[in-house]
Amino acid sequence: MTIRRKEPEMNARTEVLDRIRRALADVPASERPQDVPVPRRYSHGGAPPTGSAAAVELLAERLAEYGASVHLVSTQDAASRLGRLVAGLGPGPVVVPRGFPPEWRSTLDPDRVLTDVPALPVAELDRAGAVVTTVAAAIATTGTLVLDGGPGQGRRALTLVPDVHVCVVRARQVMASVPEALAALRPARPLTFVSGPSATSDIELDRVEGVHGPRTLAAVVVT
Amino acid sequence: MNDATFLGMPAFPAAAAGALRDSQLRGNLARATGTIRSRRAAAVSEQDDWEHLREAGRAVKERTLRHLDRYLLQLEEKVTAAGGTVHWARDAEEARRIVVGLVQDTGEREVVKVKSMVTQEIGLNDALADAGIDAYETDLAELIVQLGQDHPSHILVPAIHRNRAEIREIFLRSMGAYGTAAPADLNDDPRRLAEAARRHLREKFLRAKVAVSGVNFLVAETGTAVVVESEGNGRMCLTLPETLISVAGIEKVIPTWQDLEVFLQLLPRSSTGERMNPYTSTWTGTRADDGPRAFHLVLVDAGRTEALSDPVGRQVLNCIRCSACLNVCPVYERVGGHAYGSVYPGPIGAVLSPQLRGTASEVDRALPYASSLCGACYEVCPVKIDIPEVLVHLRARVVEDGRGRLVPKPERLAMAAARWVISRPARLTAAQRAGAVAARLVARRGRVGRLPGPLSRWTDTRDAPVPPAETFSAWWKRTRR
Ligand code: SF4
Numbered sequence: 076m077t078i079r080r081k082e083p084e085m086n087a088r089t090e091v092l093d094r095i096r097r098a099l100a101d102v103p104a105s106e107r108p109q110d111v112p113v114p115r116r117y118s119h120g121g122a123p124p125t126g127s128a129a130a131v132e133l134l135a136e137r138l139a140e141y142g143a144s145v146h147l148v149s150t151q152d153a154a155s156r157l158g159r160l161v162a163g164l165g166p167g168p169v170v171v172p173r174g175f176p177p178e179w180r181s182t183l184d185p186d187r188v189l190t191d192v193p194a195l196p197v198a199e200l201d202r203a204g205a206v207v208t209t210v211a212a213a214i215a216t217t218g219t220l221v222l223d224g225g226p227g228q229g230r231r232a233l234t235l236v237p238d239v240h241v242c243v244v245r246a247r248q249v250m251a252s253v254p255e256a257l258a259a260l261r262p263a264r265p266l267t268f269v270s271g272p273s274a275t276s277d278i279e280l281d282r283v284e285g286v287h288g289p290r291t292l293a294a295v296v297v298t
Numbered sequence: 299m300n301d302a303t304f305l306g307m308p309a310f311p312a313a314a315a316g317a318l319r320d321s322q323l324r325g326n327l328a329r330a331t332g333t334i335r336s337r338r339a340a341a342v343s344e345q346d347d348w349e350h351l352r353e354a355g356r357a358v359k360e361r362t363l364r365h366l367d368r369y370l371l372q373l374e375e376k377v378t379a380a381g382g383t384v385h386w387a388r389d390a391e392e393a394r395r396i397v398v399g400l401v402q403d404t405g406e407r408e409v410v411k412v413k414s415m416v417t418q419e420i421g422l423n424d425a426l427a428d429a430g431i432d433a434y435e436t437d438l439a440e441l442i443v444q445l446g447q448d449h450p451s452h453i454l455v456p457a458i459h460r461n462r463a464e465i466r467e468i469f470l471r472s473m474g475a476y477g478t479a480a481p482a483d484l485n486d487d488p489r490r491l492a493e494a495a496r497r498h499l500r501e502k503f504l505r506a507k508v509a510v511s512g513v514n515f516l517v518a519e520t521g522t523a524v525v526v527e528s529e530g531n532g533r534m535c536l537t538l539p540e541t542l543i544s545v546a547g548i549e550k551v552i553p554t555w556q557d558l559e560v561f562l563q564l565l566p567r568s569s570t571g572e573r574m575n576p577y578t579s580t581w582t583g584t585r586a587d588d589g590p591r592a593f594h595l596v597l598v599d600a601g602r603t604e605a606l607s608d609p610v611g612r613q614v615l616n617c618i619r620c621s622a623c624l625n626v627c628p629v630y631e632r633v634g635g636h637a638y639g640s641v642y643p644g645p646i647g648a649v650l651s652p653q654l655r656g657t658a659s660e661v662d663r664a665l666p667y668a669s670s671l672c673g674a675c676y677e678v679c680p681v682k683i684d685i686p687e688v689l690v691h692l693r694a695r696v697v698e699d700g701r702g703r704l705v706p707k708p709e710r711l712a713m714a715a716a717r718w719v720i721s722r723p724a725r726l727t728a729a730q731r732a733g734a735v736a737a738r739l740v741a742r743r744g745r746v747g748r749l750p751g752p753l754s755r756w757t758d759t760r761d762a763p764v765p766p767a768e769t770f771s772a773w774w775k776r777t778r779r
Contacts, residue, residue, distance in 0.1 A: 088386040091548065091599045095367045098607035102364045108553065111361035117350035117560070137573065194587075197504050197538060217566075217574035230588035231537040231579075235530065236504075253574075254559040262520040262555050263380070265588055268562075268578035273530035276570050277439035277455050278462055278488040280330040286438060286492050287499065288530025288577060 120252025123215070130215045130249045131296055137218025141271025142284045143292040153243070153297045157207070158182030160293065161241060167204020170195070170233055174226025175209065179243060183207070191229055200232060205239035206289075211266075213249045214256045218271065220244065220294065221256060223264040231265055240269075240289040246298045323634050326461045331625045337571025338622060338678070345567060354560045356682040359616035362552055363606060369518040369551045370597065376521025380583020382593040390420035393598045397422055397510065397543055398429045400594050404541050406431075406507045410499075412527065412535040413437040414512025415619055416547050416598055418450065418641040419654075422510070433510070434476070434502050436531035438495050445472040451635025451643060453621040454569055459634055462486040473498050499531065509535035509590070513546045514618065515561060516595075519554045522582045523595070526565055528575050536579050542590040548597050549615040561618060564680035568620035601654030610691045614649050616681040621646075623675035623685060629668055638665065645675035649688040657696050666692035 123129035135145040148156045157179050161169055168189040171180055180188070189195065189203060209227035210220045220242050222228045227243075234240050250256050260266060273288030284290065342348050362369055374384040385400075387393035397417075401409055409426065411417065411433050426433045435444040442457035443450050446468040450456030457465070469480040469491065478501060480494045511532065515524040523544055525532045536542060552558065566575040584593045605611050624630045624644030635643030639661040640651040648669055652662040666689050675685040 087388045087392060090388055091386050091597070091603065092367050092370070094599065094603035095370075095548075095606065098603045099364060099366070100607075101609050106364065108361050108365045108368065111357065111364055113354060113357040113361055113557075114350070115354055115560075117347040117354055117563075141572075141576070201500075201504060214574070219574050224585075224588055231533065232588075235533050235537055253563050254556075257555065257559045257562070262517065262522045262580065263582050265582070265585060266578075266580040267533065268574065269576065270572070270574035271576050273528070274576045275438045275492055275529045276334075277437070277442070277457060277529075278465060278491055279326070280333045280455060280458065281488060282570075282572075283488040283492050285489070286496055286529035286531070287436075287503070287534055 118252065118254075120216075120250065120255040123251055125250045125255065126247040128298070130251055131246050131298055133215040133251070134213055134218060134244075134249050135294075135296060137215065138220075138271065138292075138294055139218075141218055142274070143218075143271050143294055146293065146295045148295060148297055150297055153295065154179050154182045157241070157243065157295055160295065161205065161207060164205050164239055164241075168199075168202065170200065170203045170206040170229075170237055172206075172208055172227055172229025172233055174228075175207065176227060176243075179207075191233055194230070195233075197232060197236060200236035203237040205241060206233050206237040207241045207243070208234055209243050209245075210248060212256045212259055213244050214253055214268075215249055215251050217253060219253075219256070220269045221260060222267045222269065223260060225264070231267055234267065234269075235288060238289055239291040239293070240272075241293045241295065242269075244294055244296045246296065249296070322461070323459050324632065326459055327631055327634055329461075330455070330458050331631050334571055334625045338568060338625065339571075341567040341571045341573060344573070345563065351560055351564055352680055352682050355564050355618075355680055356616060358552060358557045358560060359681055360613075363549070363612055363615055366548065366551070366606065369553055370548060372518040373516055373521060373551050374597075376518070377523075377583055377593075377595055378521075380521050381585075382521070382583040382595055385594060385596045387596055387598045387600070390598075390600045393420045393545065393596055393600065394422055394425035396596050397545060398425050398431070400541070400543050401426065401431055401508055401510075402429065404508050406541075408432040408434065408502075408506070409508045409510050409543075410434050410436050410502055410506040410535050410539065411440075412509065412511045412525070412532045413440055413456075414510070414545055415453065415641055416512055416545050416600075417510060420545070420598065420600060422545070434499070436499050436503070436535060437527075438492065438529060438531075441495055441499070442468060445469065445476070449636055450641060452624060453619050453642065453644070453646070455621075459636070462488060462491065465491055469494050469498075477502060499534075503531075503534040503538055506535070506539045508541045508543065509539040511535055511542065511544045513544050513550055514565070515558060516546060516551045517553075517555050517558060518551050520582055522555065522580050524558065524578065524580045526562075526569075526575050526578050528570065528577065530577055533577055533579055536581065537589050539590055541592045541594070543594045543596065545596045545598060548599055548602050549617075565618055565620055568618075568622040568678065568680040601656075604656070605650070605653035608653065608691075611649070611653050611688055613683050614646070614653060614688060616683050617646055617650065618681055619646075620680055622678040622680065626674040626678050627669075628672060628674070629670060633668075638668065640665075645669060645685045645689075646683075649683075649685055649692060652692055652696075657692075657699055663696045663699075666696055 138145050169187045170189045211223035212221040272284050272292040273286045274284045275286045276282050385396045423433045435441050439455050439457040452458035463486045466486040473480045478498045513523045514526045566572045627645050630644040638647040640647050642650045648665045652665050657663045671686045
């Protein structure tokens with residue numbers, strides 16, 4: 076970056092802040108932000124309780140409404156059901172991020188599994204048939220899965236470029252509401268909230284599924 | 299001065315007249331807004347605490363705006379600490395110069411873009427083109443607008459004025475010139491159209507080194523940026539390139555991470571009528587192992603501090619660009635977005651553009667009259683912007699500026715257009731609503747009384763006779779085929 080550009084920018088910062096202060100001349104100097112009341116009488120969630128059968132059911136219903144396929148499985152059956160689901164997805168490598176639980180990974184065809192160590196080039200991700208990940212949290216009311224790049228989820232490109240995304244969700248991760256989920260998530264991490272497969276409403280405001288993100292979203296919820 | 303005006307755009311009345319003549323456009327619009335209105339209503343009715351969310355959203359914005367300097371400084375500190383770089387721009391020209399310079403520093407000659415009202419507002423694409431940099435819009439609707447060499451006409455769906463058959467034609471005609479061509483057998487099935495866009499943009503995403511984005515929210519407390527989208531083009535732009543340049547109006551900041559819980563509930567339901575949009579991305583600075591290695595945040599004033607200085611007009615900076623007010627507006631539905639001569643059409647445009655750009659031009663003086671004051675926009679606004687109140691306030695300002703002339707001519711014509719709209723079957727309801735709004739304003743006389751321009755003047759203005767030469771509806775009857 077050149078000095079030539081940096082100088083006026085410094086002035087811009089001062090000037091914009093000055094303009095703001097002048098514009099707010101009607102705000103008493105003694106007023107603090109917390110003096111402006113923010114009533115939070117809206118629901119903070121909690122019903123159905125996190126991890127409850129009702130929360131899982133609601134998540135499944137809402138995800139399905141947005142065109143995701145949802146599979147409710149027991150802990151014992153999880154691995155084999157996941158293996159069968161992925162085997163049935165059609166050809167192509169399956170990307171599995173670092174930290175994906177070994178008991179689930181072991182049911183995937185080892186010849187198809189691609190690990191992101193070292194980081195896969197984007198062209199290779201583009202050739203992959205699918206990606207299988209865990210999630211950081213799920214929101215039942217809105218049918219949302221949240222990824223935070225933690226173990227088993229990988230960097231954001233992994234769940235973006237392949238055309239099929241299979242998510243394994245544990246029941247205890249399923250919360251009822253947006254406020255509960257945000258409180259549990261860590262903003263320092265890059266977060267991706269996924270509510271159904273990619274879609275657009277840009278043609279006559281009609282929802283069409285499948286644009287740039289994965290066109291198939293499957294959730295395996297382990298209860 | 300014309301930064302935010304579509305060059306050569308006629309003022310509202312003339313543009314509205316042109317749009318009214320275009321029955322294709324009216325048909326496309328009426329269908330689309332009808333669909334989205336019912337979807338929004340359903341999504342909102344499910345949320346029992348909607349009114350509490352609206353009030354919280356409004357209050358958070360009020361708190362932010364009254365202490366904006368403090369929150370911007372906090373944001374800057376947090377973004378910088380997380381590895382990002384913050385730039386400040388006083389006006390559109392400065393913002394363009396900063397972004398062009400940042401792209402030039404990377405040595406790249408093309409950028410991918412994800413929908414951002416503010417980059418349209420500042421005319422960024424033309425500035426990039428002048429610098430020899432190709433900017434590819436990646437939002438489906440933006441792509442349609444860009445390939446069709448057209449102007450956006452809606453906040454959420456800039457190509458809302460195009461139907462599927464027109465979109466097919468644009469794709470067939472223009473895609474090949476900019477990359478992967480549309481398949482020759484493309485039909486007008488929305489699925490096939492979306493697929494064509496996917497194939498066209500894919501190679502651009504995979505090779506892009508620089509992206510330019512807007513943001514929906516910036517969290518001061520954590521330095522986190524938030525982009526709300528549907529298609530995944532946002533994720534592509536935010537994740538794959540090496541350099542990310544995000545451009546944001548200074549009003550995009552919100553104080554805390556918790557505040558986001560309010561807006562992530564208000565926005566999707568108001569905007570697309572979904573419980574949640576398909577994708578929301580949040581990021582804080584840069585990370586070594588995930589996403590762009592360089593993150594630049596350009597904070598733009600460009601008239602916002604002007605709006606901020608008006609205690610009544612200030613509330614328009616609450617706007618989260620959901621477009622619900624457009625979708626319920628009888629004037630917008632009849633005349634379309636282009637008539638507003640700005641990237642911000644509809645009711646929000648009528649109150650935002652004259653504040654950002656001032657009321658020197660004919661377009662901007664006419665805009666506060668591009669409404670029948672029916673109040674539907676206020677009822678749906680998720681952050682409770684009292685658009686009718688601001689319209690009336692701005693009309694008073696226009697009249698004051700007009701020095702003596704009671705209602706300047708273009709403004710009269712705009713009112714005639716608005717009047718024509720309500721003089722149809724919906725007339726009674728609309729008039730009743732307008733009456734309710736007036737009553738509301740009178741009831742709060744104390745506040746209205748502080749406006750520059752007395753209430754009585756407003757009453758005169760509102761009841762000013764339709765221009766005698768030819769009323770809008772007479773013109774309509776005469777020219778209608
Ligand atoms: S003014 Fe309100 S309803 Fe209109 S776009 Fe802005 S937030 Fe949405």
